[in-house]
Amino acid sequence: MRYLIGFLLIFLCPLTMAVGQENPAPSSSPKAYLFRAEISGSAKNFNSTDRLEGDYKVVASKDGLQVLRLIDGQEYLIGGESADELRRMLGIGQDEREYLNKDPTKKQWGAKYSYKLPMVKKTFLREAEYKIVSEGESKTTPAGTFKTVKIECDSKAVFEVGTFKQKWVYYYAPEIDSIVEWNYDSAVDQKGAKIEIKLIGLER
Numbered sequence: 001m002r003y004l005i006g007f008l009l010i011f012l013c014p015l016t017m018a019v020g021q022e023n024p025a026p027s028s029s030p031k032a033y034l035f036r037a038e039i040s041g042s043a044k045n046f047n048s049t050d051r052l053e054g055d056y057k058v059v060a061s062k063d064g065l066q067v068l069r070l071i072d073g074q075e076y077l078i079g080g081e082s083a084d085e086l087r088r089m090l091g092i093g094q095d096e097r098e099y100l101n102k103d104p105t106k107k108q109w110g111a112k113y114s115y116k117l118p119m120v121k122k123t124f125l126r127e128a129e130y131k132i133v134s135e136g137e138s139k140t141t142p143a144g145t146f147k148t149v150k151i152e153c154d155s156k157a158v159f160e161v162g163t164f165k166q167k168w169v170y171y172y173a174p175e176i177d178s179i180v181e182w183n184y185d186s187a188v189d190q191k192g193a194k195i196e197i198k199l200i201g202l203e204r
Contacts, residue, residue, distance in 0.1 A: 032059045033178055034070075034143070034201035035086055041186070041194045052082040052195060057203075058090060065093050081116070089197065091177035097128070099151075099179065100172060107132045115157065126166075128155035139171045141180050142200040146173035148180060157186075164192065176202065 037052045055070040056078075067083035068075040087093035091100050098111040108131045114123045134150040153168035170182040180199040186192035 030176055030178075030202040030204050032057050032203040033090065033176075033199060034058075034203070035089060035197050036142075036200045037082075037086075037195060037197045039193065039195050041192055052085055052197075055200070056082075056086050058086050058093075060092070065090065086197070089179045089182065089199075091172075098130070099153075099168075099170070101130070122160075124157055124159055126155055126157045128153050128168075137171070139173070139180055141198045143180065143202055146171075146175065146180050148173050166192075 035056045035058065037054060037056065039051070039053050057068040057070060057075065059066050059068065065087045067078050067086050069078050070076075084095070088095065088097060088099050091102065094100055096111060096113045098109060101109045103109075108129070110130065111128045113126055113128075115126045116123050130151055130153045132149055133152050137148050137150050139146055139148045148171040150169070150171055155166045155168070157164050157166055164186065167185045168183065170179050172178070173180050178199060179197075182195075182197040184193075184195045186194065
């Protein structure tokens with residue numbers, strides 16, 4: 001009996017330790033991500049409440065990712081396309097646009113989706129082709145320095161007046177599951193909207 005108890009202790013103790021260490025709690029995961037969006041080009045002409053410009057906070061809640069606009073120390077819950085764009089900065093906020101693909105074997109991927117311009121009722125088609133161009137590149141933002149995956153996207157948007165080439169260049173930091181810098185040109189080689197989004201802080 002004494003030998004049986006000893007055998008069980010030797011066998012069960014390592015098993016219990018292994019189970020307890022299998023999925024450690026992500027205690028270092030940020031509770032909130034702070035972003036700053038800046039626009040230039042034709043986007044400055046949009047007098048829309050959905051214009052992506054200023055400081056924002058993205059917070060995970062039981063209802064999903066909430067986006068708050070930060071103005072003069074106050075936080076205002078927002079929706080619309082601006083909120084959707086900021087959710088896409090996080091790995092858990094992906095939708096049909098697929099800015100991030102979690103399959104590590106894929107270095108290239110594509111997406112097709114519809115898009116509605118601010119203050120325009122019609123819906124347009126956009127096709128996007130993404131590719132990973134580098135891994136391990138250091139990127140510094142006001143939130144810190146991160147090892148990133150650089151991703152480029154070439155897309156085209158089909159409008160009534162013609163087809164426009166568009167480009168995204170952005171840097172994803174796996175350690176925080178977030179894009180830390182995102183640059184968008186809505187009309188390559190033509191006059192169009194340009195948007196830059198940067199991670200400026202983390203709340204832990």
